[in-house]
Amino acid sequence: MFKKTRFKNLLGAILIGSLAAISVPAIASNEAMLDLLKILVKKGSITAEEYELLENATKADGEKVDGNINEMKAEVAEKTKGLPKISTKGKLQISDKDGNKIRIGGRLQADTTFATGDATLGSEGGTPVTEFRRARMYLSGVFQHDWKFKFQYDFADDQGGGTANTNGIKDAYIAYKGFKPIEITLGHHKMPLSMEELTSSKYITFIERSQLVNGIVADTGGGRQYGLSAKGYFNDMFTAAAGMYAGSANEDHADNAVGFTGRLTFSPIHEKTKMVHVGLGFNHHRDNDGGLNIDGEPEIHPGSDILETETGGWEEANTFVAEAAGIYGPAAIQFEYASAELENGPVGVTDADADAWYIYGSYYLTGESRNYNWKSGSYKQTKVKNQLGQGGFGAWELALRYTSGEYDNTDGLATDSSEADIITAGLNWYPINNVRFSGNYVKVLDTSLDADTELAADLDAGATADDASYFILRGQWYF
Template sequence: MKLSRSTLSVALLAALVAPAAHAEIALDVIGNSEVSFEGLVQADYNYFDSDFTDLNVGGDQLDGRDSDNELRRAELVLKGKGPGNFEWVVGYDAKADKWLDVNAKYKIGGNSNHFFQLGQFKQPNSLEELSSTKNNDFISKAMVTNTYGVARRLGAQYGIGDNNWSLTTSFFTRELTEHPAPTPHGPGWGVRGTFAPINESGNIVHLGLSYVNYDSFQDTVRIRTRPQADLAGTRLVDSGNMTNVDRQATIGGEAMWITGPFKLQSEYMQSTVERYDNGNPRQSKDFDSSSWYVSGLWNITGETWGYKGGVPTTGLPDEPASGMWQLGARFDSIDLDDGVIIPAANPTAAAAVDGVLGGQMDSWTVGVNWYWRSNFKFMLNYVMVDSSRFYARTPATGLVDPADQGQLVNRKVDDNPNVIEARVQFYW
């Protein structure tokens, strides 16, 4: 669904004349449950300065233009508190046509840090993924989050902790919304532990570890990521379809430091795709890959962050009329190379690969955010990408993207595009 100029104008006009209300809209009390309504609307624009590969060709973007715009999210959420210690939520994204959080939670002893949850919810394996989408520091989430984060899945979850520590374990299966293979929707389990040795107003140190292990869907896994641009149709690094897959296991580490108006945050994940023997040694080796980022954010206007349930929380601007201004920078890196090149006997022929050479990519993102009043956010990012990947080259067809196991390669291509990104957001 593309966002036309007229649709964008109407959406912005509706947002500007809407009444300001930071909290959710209270609807009614039904069956001793206080029902409220929340929403999130995001519209994105990307301008692509492509290098080797046209970033706007592939997937749903087939026009090859230098820019693209889209209604990114249109989330509608009903929430309920009660009866008693129960809470429930039903969320739906009208843009993506998929279910969001759909679950019920029971707070044991009335303690929000000690609970049992059943339904569809985000899995416990990523600080950025578990943080609120409307308060993301950058327009595109980090590569490690987009690549290895296990988001909403059906399952059961138990959590225990207090203001300084938490331990959460989850057993899950597929999503409510069906997706085609090879998306990672097999059953599995996960666990995440956090510890905040310092947790004071404007002074927070957070540490965390996570682990998820799940079955592959139809024995196939494909690991790839966009160049830090959500509207790009091209992935510059791509493992290709790995078949004969048993399970995928990902371990992650996270750290965050908040001091006054500054926030420093980092995550690292290493993932192993476990494969079974199908008689072909090149297609039976386990595949290891990794990704990480480090980011810094400065609230120019002086606000700080809160901390709840092992994730940061973003408050309102101190001066709603002028808003809260943020400056940020992030460095990302991902490595999908786990193989060696076997030289060809004939110098004019392509070499073979033992394993997988999906490529490597680094990126810098710098950005500015403006939270205006209680319901609006405007974001502007500039992304600089540095990637490299092996391709095959034949006299007849030129460069060929292998994107499969046992591929032939004889040329490493550097691809270093830049992207300008903008987002308009309205939430209540």
């Protein structure tokens, strides 16, 4: 009896001593220790009083450890709160407590274009043509909360011909947003004109922008230019932007005069899966060298001009753009109309007009919605609901676009007008947020084509422009 009692006392002492000396990592198993004590008291190895004592000691140690951990967390947070924070979630960004941020990003778009039927691919001749459409890196940031900057460079040269893709500086600007709700930007940046143009090429629905943008807007001084601009946001639905500009960083524009651009947008509804947007823009551009002329490919990059105002060489252009868009769940629709007037041409050449419009619809088969930003009046990155490798198959999107354009000049040139209707069907797959694969089929439907146009020269003998069709594939990665 004595030996049994002494053994139990000895066992209890050993357990108490062990609990007193236990390390912090071992305390994490307090629940297992309590289960062991219950077994021992049931078997009579320790008394109920000893069990209660040990139970209280175990719980007290657990509370002490929790307290120590919380103190350590608070101490670490205090000592590291002034250190920069690094984010790698879809981006590489460093930020600090003073409102300073530095971000490094880039994009790579690799395209292959096939000409089908009787068409070829312009100066490239045969088919297919493979190119890096864009290969960009950028550095952007915020300092002291209110100052922003961005420098972006494109390393992709104009490998495929067609729409200008000269390597060089894309963005180089500084902006101040301290005069809320007004933001002022100085440097080389996008002019506030056209919803499709202002949406990054990373987020546009189709591989190439419409003829309206790549033809009329681009050739009348739109896109990125040197300038000073201001934009403001009002009543959670209105935006206004205006600027003065004087040429692109990648063109010889020493004799360019200053142009003016403005844009107004209205978005009474901009919820996560619902949106209504309308906008109106104007651009006045002057080229003192008389180099203005509008032409454009059939919504592919390495292609031949299908619409053109010939080589009149006008000095001034006035361009109007109207825009409308909507989102309802996985469905989206977008429409734009542009009208440009070219003035002050060479002797014997009168003014020229160019009009174009497009409408397109898109639908996410996997339930996502397009991501609209009402302050910029454009689209941002779509968030994939179920990414590949995380239990899903990514996002799948179908799209269809119809474009119609007509360029007129009344006299002094070989061609009085050129017209074209183009349809583009697209399929996009977003396996994860930062990767996209796209396929587009482009068909020229109806055109009046003069023998002087590039596309006419590129068709096989006996073929008409209606025989021109193209298939484009793209792989895209960005961060």
